[in-house]
Amino acid sequence: MAGTSVLQRTNFFSPPADPPQSSDLNLRLKEQHCLSLLKSCNNLEEFKQAHAQIVKWGFFWNSFSASNLVAASALSDWGSMDYACSIFRQIDDPGTFEFNTMIRAYVKDMNFGEALAFYCEMLERGVEPDNFTYPALFKACAWLKAKEEGMQIHGHSFKLGFETDVYVQNSLINMYGKCGQIEHAGAVFEQMDEKSVASWSAIIAAYASLGMWSECLMVFGNMSSEGCWRPEESTLVTVLSACTHLSALDLGKCTHGALLRNISGLNVIVQTSLIDMYVKCGCLEKGLSLFHRMAERNRMSYTVMISGLAMHGHGEEALRIYSMMLEEGIEPDDVVYVGVLSACSHAGLIDEGFECFDRMKSEHGIEPAVQHYGCMVDLMGKAGMINEALEFINSMPIEPNDVVWRSLLSACRVHCNLEIAEIAAKHLFQLSSQNPGDYVILSNMYAQAEKWPEVAKIRMEMARKGLNQVPGFSLVEVGRRIHKFVSQDTSHPLCKSIYEMIHQMEWQLKFEGYTPETSQVLLDVDEEEKAQRLKGHSQKLAIAFALIHTSQGTPIRIARNLRMCNDCHSYTKLISIIYEREITVRDRNRFHHFKDGTCSCRDYW
């Protein structure tokens, strides 16, 4: 057999009768021949045969062949790292490349501890790491969330002068992001002379994983303006997620446009993110139509749709989608059931809620978790079944958490049950709840009952614990900018015109028979002061601002951090008639669509 034909031959598994004619080939050619054989292997069995043949030929045990054996083998893909390791151990004097190969292979195999152990061995044996060593190590630390080790190894790479290697920097951003050390990730990012698409993706993902959505969008904006923008599906999905959390519909729509222009054939992940964005930004119809047009749906798509419908109070429709999911043969999980139960709770579907709660375990073998119990307490509480809800909590086989007790406390507030509110609050305080809202609710209930000494006691307790009432705020998007209003806000640059608008609205509201519901202003102050307080609620400021700055008929969408007060609810209903606007408000629990003087929640919330 001629030398050239040996080199060209890649199908090792009809092996030649004789080994390559070593007298005819120089060492390099032999090595390349070995490599091409190894690369042609498709599984471990073929690989072992190739390995044995090369050893038989007698020119395997130089370090080049051995390391390439590991490198070319995809041994980690075949779950054969023990075999790779046995090869490595036969190398007399492994160098940087051999160690790098092992570290990379272990990282690929998701065996991060072993990767770090090889790095330690490398240092112990005095083998100097190079710039190829570090990205793999940082990836291992990222997965392990090994903050301390990561920082220590960062120190090594710095000393060796790899601080400006773009691959090292990108993996550092990823590592610090995954370890929650966002300021370190940001520092590495800022110091980079040349940022690659991977650098931007890494920092955007880091902000997203910590829920720092505004920063996420800001960095994305900078990426575009610095001309380093390549529309990548994954980045755009992260941006969509940020829009969802910030209720930034206009930007979400732009992102949808960018996806349609740049990515052909949106996959199920992108479509699910789009549905989630539209639904959580208040456009339920748009979300539904995308959902029904999907060619392929998975459990996640169903979850998004079911919990979206739940937030909008469309309980029956949510249950229809849930049945559709079962018919399609998709097995529900615990998160789907949180959506289903909350749909029942928001829509007042008591019997259906209990039925689903039972089916969850009996038909799908899902043991109810504390969130599911929470939904059931909410379901009963909203319907005014306060005593039943308390009994239900007392019979729970698992320990109720603060969310469960808080659900009960909220229900007590709505249905004015001070006695059980005290029980719920006692449990919350025992659970060392640091949530100022719990104290505020109880104190407000005492105020409503005109029990002023108790009010003072609670307020003092709050002060002693250093808890401050969380100020209510509302977000409204006007001209692709999110404007934030805090209760009693006077900081907005257009503050004067906003308060003038509030004044004008007030006159029109009076014609419609509006009287401020001062009963929820729970301060020991006179009626006029109470009415004054109500006027400054952040939702009203946001509505006034939007009425000034958007044209007639434009829908107004608001997102707020707290639950709406009764006064804002009835106020907004009237505004929707007077100004002929559809107003959508997302509070911490659900959506309210105000139109023609009514709200989609039918005053059940």
Add this chain to the structure above:
DNA sequence: TTAGGGTTAG
């Protein structure tokens, strides 16, 4: 002679 970074939905 060989090898490297980021990456998405509830």
